[in-house]
Amino acid sequence: MKIALFSDIHANILAFEAMLLDMDSQKPDTAYCLGDLVGYNIWPNEVIAEIRRRGIATLMGNHDEKVEKITTTAQSLQEQGKDYAYHLIDQAGRTYLKPFLHI
Numbered sequence: 001m002k003i004a005l006f007s008d009i010h011a012n013i014l015a016f017e018a019m020l021l022d023m024d025s026q027k028p029d030t031a032y033c034l035g036d037l038v039g040y041n042i043w044p045n046e047v048i049a050e051i052r053r054r055g056i057a058t059l060m061g062n063h064d065e066k067v068e069k070i071t072t073t074a075q076s077l078q079e080q081g082k083d084y085a086y087h088l089i090d091q092a093g094r095t096y097l098k099p100f101l102h103i
Contacts, residue, residue: 002026007034010063013043016050035061038097040085048093051097064097 009016019067033056038044051058064072
């Protein structure tokens, strides 16, 4: 049985798509994400959507957990501070990240 394990995507859809192409060419029987879908980069919604579309079982990483502690306002979306990337996550993404484990 082939199992694909990956983590620390950090909302980098470009690197994630490259990894998925390689993973798909390996034809694993199953895949698991060990967390940190979000943080740092500007494509959290795209990364979450692809994880959901593929039904990949996912553990919550510390960056995913951080989303619950951040309140997004119109002003926070305009600021380019260190937590900017977390404010880009839409409501569907926030809802998905709430539980500790997605299987």
